[in-house]
Amino acid sequence: MPVVVTTGDEEGGEDMGEQREHWGSRLGFVMAAVGSAVGLGNMWRFSYLAAESGGAAFVVLYIGMTALVALPIMLAEFTLGRGARQSPVLALAHYGGPAWKPLGWLFVAAGFLILAYYSVIAGWTVRYALLGLRDGFAGDASARFAAISTGLTAIVFHAAFMAVTVSVVAGGVRSGIERTNLVLMPMLFVILIGLAIYASQLDGAALGYAYYLRPRFDELASFSVLSQAAGQAFFSLSLGMGAMLTYASYLDRHEHLPNASLQIAGADFLVAFIAGLAVFPLIFAHGLETAVGESTVGALFITLPTAFEKMGLAGRLVGTLFFAALVVGALTSAIALLEQVVATAMDVFKWPRRSSAIGLGVIIFLMGVPAALDLDVLGKMDQLAGNVFLVIGSLALAIFVGWRMQDPIGEVAIGAPGVRWFFLWRSLLRFVAPPVLIVVLYYSFRALVSGDG
Ligand code: PHE
Numbered sequence: 397m398p399v400v401v402t403t404g405d406e407e408g409g410e411d412m413g414e415q416r417e418h419w420g421s422r423l424g425f426v427m428a429a430v431g432s433a434v435g436l437g438n439m440w441r442f443s444y445l446a447a448e449s450g451g452a453a454f455v456v457l458y459i460g461m462t463a464l465v466a467l468p469i470m471l472a473e474f475t476l477g478r479g480a481r482q483s484p485v486l487a488l489a490h491y492g493g494p495a496w497k498p499l500g501w502l503f504v505a506a507g508f509l510i511l512a513y514y515s516v517i518a519g520w521t522v523r524y525a526l527l528g529l530r531d532g533f534a535g536d537a538s539a540r541f542a543a544i545s546t547g548l549t550a551i552v553f554h555a556a557f558m559a560v561t562v563s564v565v566a567g568g569v570r571s572g573i574e575r576t577n578l579v580l581m582p583m584l585f586v587i588l589i590g591l592a593i594y595a596s597q598l599d600g601a602a603l604g605y606a607y608y609l610r611p612r613f614d615e616l617a618s619f620s621v622l623s624q625a626a627g628q629a630f631f632s633l634s635l636g637m638g639a640m641l642t643y644a645s646y647l648d649r650h651e652h653l654p655n656a657s658l659q660i661a662g663a664d665f666l667v668a669f670i671a672g673l674a675v676f677p678l679i680f681a682h683g684l685e686t687a688v689g690e691s692t693v694g695a696l697f698i699t700l701p702t703a704f705e706k707m708g709l710a711g712r713l714v715g716t717l718f719f720a721a722l723v724v725g726a727l728t729s730a731i732a733l734l735e736q737v738v739a740t741a742m743d744v745f746k747w748p749r750r751s752s753a754i755g756l757g758v759i760i761f762l763m764g765v766p767a768a769l770d771l772d773v774l775g776k777m778d779q780l781a782g783n784v785f786l787v788i789g790s791l792a793l794a795i796f797v798g799w800r801m802q803d804p805i806g807e808v809a810i811g812a813p814g815v816r817w818f819f820l821w822r823s824l825l826r827f828v829a830p831p832v833l834i835v836v837l838y839y840s841f842r843a844l845v846s847g848d849g
């Protein structure tokens with residue numbers, strides 16, 4: 397008979413079951429999951445990809461990808477996490493036996509890798525927000541980006557951002573993660589909607605919208621656009637590395653998982669879409685469209701600040717708010733990334749939460765240093781993580797829940813009485829997701845090897 401002795405000041409690390417931490421409310425869970433999803437990926441990259449290929453046609457493709465492939469995988473992660481009440485490694489072992497543990501470790505590796513460079517970029521956003529607040533965006537935007545994005549400044553802000561992330565995760569599921577998301581996510585929505593409304597009043601708004609959304613269905617007839625849309629959906633929804641699984645492991649059995657998935661994916665899409673409505677008018681109001689084409693990062697950190705500069709005082713305010721929204725999105729995503737890794741250490745090795753958060757946070761910080769010294773390294777880490785790890789992870793999850801797990805429908809249906817389409821869900825996992833993901837993986841590998849994309 398195991399006797400669990402707790403000192404009362406440690407929230408986790410006990411055996412599975414009764415002692416596991418728990419969300420305080422349904423809204424808390426949904427907000428935290430939305431916080432994990434909404435981040436640097438969709439606040440900027442989504443609209444950029446749309447503008448680059450297909451416009452509104454890309455948006456349609458993206459929604460299709462989300463509905464047919466990404467949403468089923470999100471629901472699969474939720475089902476595993478809530479059912480096993482364990483972080484990825486043990487959840488996979490719970491339903492599939494020890495042979496599936498390595499997949500869980502792959503997820504953990506992805507967590508380390510993504511957070512390491514993600515925190516470096518997040519550090520830039522912090523630096524830019526402070527810049528807007530204190531000095532404004534005047535000066536040579538390219539030179540400034542070069543100074544901020546690499547070297548000591550980048551390392552210092554990366555460290556500061558990691559420290560904040562660690563302190564939230566160390567605070568635990570309810571008083572750290574849930575509380576932070578409940579405060580920050582509404583803030584982000586308000587800022588973003590405000591920015592989009594402001595942008596709609598600008599002279600270049602119509603041109604900006606046209607650049608972003610003019611539908612070009614012919615541009616979709618390419619596997620590489622298809623795989624970009626899919627890759628974007630997985631990255632944006634934080635899928636394929638067990639972050640959503642981990643958040644679901646703090647849920648009650650009676651949570652309605654299909655509704656939660658729909659709400660989370662819907663909110664994530666809306667944020668991405670609205671961010672584009674804010675960004676492109678700003679750029680077009682100042683005739684900067686020629687500067688957009690160069691690179692995603694350049695457009696975000698060079699072109700936009702140039703637009704803010706041209707807008708004078710209003711630009712300073714708008715720019716500061718814009719980067720503050722990015723900081724918020726990045727922080728709530730980083731929290732989810734770190735939590736997956738920390739939860740694994742707590743569940744597998746029984747380490748206490750605080751020491752796990754601090755120790756693993758330091759390791760991740762160190763892994764990010766090369767990315768803070770060299771943009772090429774950062775770009776490679778991004779490609780490897782987003783396009784390869786998450787896609788392999790999603791593929792494996794689809795196969796696991798579709799083919800290996802016993803009675804996933806019985807599990808997912810708990811808390812969702814009356815939902816009749818679970819057989820469709822499993823069919824999508826079995827027959828649709830795997831081939832799509834294999835195509836995506838092929839194109840991702842090609843892009844990685846050829847050095848573009
Ligand atoms: N979804 C986050 C974004 O869009 C990134 C992320 C990926 C977060 C994987 C957690 C896990 O920026």
